[in-house]
Amino acid sequence: MTKTAVHFGAGNIGRGFIGLVLHESGYDVVFSDVNAELVDALNTAGTYEVHEVGAEAKTHVVDRYRAVNSAANEADAVAAVAEAEIITCAVGVGILKFIAPVIAKGLAARSADAPKAVVMACENAINATDQLREHVLEADASVAAKAVFANTAVDRIIPAVDAKGVDVVVEDFSEWAIERGPFAGREPELSGAHYVDDLSPYIERKLFTVNTGHATAAYWGHLEGERSIASALANPKVRAEVDAVLAETSALLIAKYGFSREEHQAYVDRTIQRFENPELPDTPVRIGRQPMRKLGRHDRFVQPAYELAEREMSYDALLRGISAALRFREDSDPQSQELFKVLTGCTAESVLDRVFSIDQGDLLYDELVKIVLAAKKDLV
Ligand SMILES: NC(=O)c1ccc[n+]([C@@H]2O[C@H](COP(=O)([O-])OP(=O)(O)OC[C@H]3O[C@@H](n4cnc5c(N)ncnc54)[C@H](O)[C@@H]3O)[C@@H](O)[C@H]2O)c1
Numbered sequence: 001m002t003k004t005a006v007h008f009g010a011g012n013i014g015r016g017f018i019g020l021v022l023h024e025s026g027y028d029v030v031f032s033d034v035n036a037e038l039v040d041a042l043n044t045a046g047t048y049e050v051h052e053v054g055a056e057a058k059t060h061v062v063d064r065y066r067a068v069n070s071a072a073n074e075a076d077a078v079a080a081v082a083e084a085e086i087i088t089c090a091v092g093v094g095i096l097k098f099i100a101p102v103i104a105k106g107l108a109a110r111s112a113d114a115p116k117a118v119v120m121a122c123e124n125a126i127n128a129t130d131q132l133r134e135h136v137l138e139a140d141a142s143v144a145a146k147a148v149f150a151n152t153a154v155d156r157i158i159p160a161v162d163a164k165g166v167d168v169v170v171e172d173f174s175e176w177a178i179e180r181g182p183f184a185g186r187e188p189e190l191s192g193a194h195y196v197d198d199l200s201p202y203i204e205r206k207l208f209t210v211n212t213g214h215a216t217a218a219y220w221g222h223l224e225g226e227r228s229i230a231s232a233l234a235n236p237k238v239r240a241e242v243d244a245v246l247a248e249t250s251a252l253l254i255a256k257y258g259f260s261r262e263e264h265q266a267y268v269d270r271t272i273q274r275f276e277n278p279e280l281p282d283t284p285v286r287i288g289r290q291p292m293r294k295l296g297r298h299d300r301f302v303q304p305a306y307e308l309a310e311r312e313m314s315y316d317a318l319l320r321g322i323s324a325a326l327r328f329r330e331d332s333d334p335q336s337q338e339l340f341k342v343l344t345g346c347t348a349e350s351v352l353d354r355v356f357s358i359d360q361g362d363l364l365y366d367e368l369v370k371i372v373l374a375a376k377k378d379l380v
């Protein structure tokens, strides 16, 4: 019998990882996106290729998919959700609220005796599926019993590729960890994904190593004029900042989760090797994208700095990373423009509220005010 999955967001990770895993696990995939050109290109192509680069390089061909435009034809996406066994997304955490009503309508349209659908958000954020679930239930609380919602941690570096093409270039490494609990023993078999009892160590290790290290390389690399992440890592000044930031997050993760030093160091070393992959055409502009999201209270800089401060451990390199992020000026990135406007047009107190969501009296407040004032001075 045909198994189907709907994946929202046919972008880099959607095509290069989640769509590929679903395809290789025997699902017919419906990609739902709002980019009409991409939807048309996917439907016209009928197949696309995922090119892995690195030591284990190989090419995968994905077929048995179709794409729908959920902006122009929402009903197509709703109908696909109503029939699907699995619903995933990789749209960006800020977009979850926009796809949630479509998912809610699709779940509402499922027949009462259909097995529960599995819903999993694959975004770079802690417990993104919980956020999606809240938005879905805000749209229609009655669908709660029609789906199993499971948090996940996804890891595969996938640079942006030629906007006109549908093929993707990906690194040969990948990890998809999914929390087991919500499935009550009925987790679907997904080749290339693994189930874990407690997702927190996996998502935090990933976010505060891969994404904190990546963002540090991007923001310092961008200031140094580096055009690729691999060249940023080869720049001694950038490399020193990446090493320093990862020493801090490593200390936190080891203290918090009890990873052995050797095991964690191996994870860090492999992460650096992944950043250094010369065949991966990745840039500080992609990695630094949406700096205001990345400076959020629970994201890759402030959350670990906050937890280190609570433990009275060092977080100086994280603060330096924050100051580099505040100086990320990139014409192609609307959030970088907005950040500039906020920094130049608002008081430091207002920046703390609008960018970091940190109130007066909170840990880090005074230090962040100083960093913001210094950035304001530099930018005017
Ligand atoms: N690229 C990576 O290396 C990588 C790795 C792990 C996780 N992620 C995470 O995956 C998510 C997507 O990242 P990406 O690199 O694939 O970005 P991307 O920009 O390539 O893809 C996002 C896609 O979502 C689509 N989209 C936007 N609004 C939508 C809507 N309302 N409905 C349906 N589709 C919509 C966009 O048109 C785009 O095609 C982010 O949360 C990112 O942090 C990315």
Ligand SMILES: O=P(O)(O)OC[C@@H](O)[C@@H](O)[C@H](O)[C@H](O)CO
Residues within 6 Å of the ligand: 124, 154, 155, 156, 157, 158, 210, 211, 214, 215, 286, 287, 288, 289, 290
């Ligand atoms: O996707 P973002 O914007 O949260 O972060 C940029 C990169 O660090 C990220 O996409 C990584 O490539 C990815 O998280 C690796 O698994």
